[in-house]
Amino acid sequence: MKRHVYDREKNMIISQEDKDESVKIIQLIKKVDNIDEVYVNSESEIISQKQPFLISLLLGYRFDLKENELEEIMKIIFIIWEYFKSFEQILKIKVSEKQFEKIQQRNINMLKYFEGENGQNSQYNLVESDLRHLHSKALLTGIFFQFNHKKSLVEMNNEEKGIILIGMKSLIECFDEINAKN
Numbered sequence: 001m002k003r004h005v006y007d008r009e010k011n012m013i014i015s016q017e018d019k020d021e022s023v024k025i026i027q028l029i030k031k032v033d034n035i036d037e038v039y040v041n042s043e044s045e046i047i048s049q050k051q052p053f054l055i056s057l058l059l060g061y062r063f064d065l066k067e068n069e070l071e072e073i074m075k076i077i078f079i080i081w082e083y084f085k086s087f088e089q090i091l092k093i094k095v096s097e098k099q100f101e102k103i104q105q106r107n108i109n110m111l112k113y114f115e116g117e118n119g120q121n122s123q124y125n126l127v128e129s130d131l132r133h134l135h136s137k138a139l140l141t142g143i144f145f146q147f148n149h150k151k152s153l154v155e156m157n158n159e160e161k162g163i164i165l166i167g168m169k170s171l172i173e174c175f176d177e178i179n180a181k182n
Helices: 016-033 037-050 052-061 067-084 088-092 097-116 120-132 137-149 158-179
Strands: 004-007 012-015
Touching (some): 012 016, 016 067, 016 137, 037 052, 037 067, 052 067, 052 097, 052 158, 067 158, 137 158
16 A cells, blocks of 8 residues: 655655655665775676666766766766666666667757746646656655765756756666566
């Protein structure tokens, strides 16, 4: 039986599962904050075999970001990997560039539409509708937390930050899509 909490002010339903996932995300963030070279090398090897697109995505950011920013983005990718690597489908089906680009374009289009919406209620309803289908809300929230609390990410210019956040949301949705193929 699923338990839900309804926030009347924001019309948002928060399930017990969402709360449990939040605890898991906090643990993953702590784990990844303390990674060392051995972890990076061993997990990178596994990722290159099971989900090589993650390596390509990270390498694509290396020309646009400062070293400390890139390191934090690498950690975010490891958080996403740690979250999904226990799902059997994720180890069998690889995220493709085509899948990522399709989802990323959808997110970009949604953002453009959002910018054209007038009124806070309309914008809130649009965001709520977009996030309702996301299975990994706590993970995305954890990533937003990183962008609001890691010095190098806080100081990143807004355009780069927006591009990377859309990319991370798109990556999570790729994994959610694969995982739904059970």
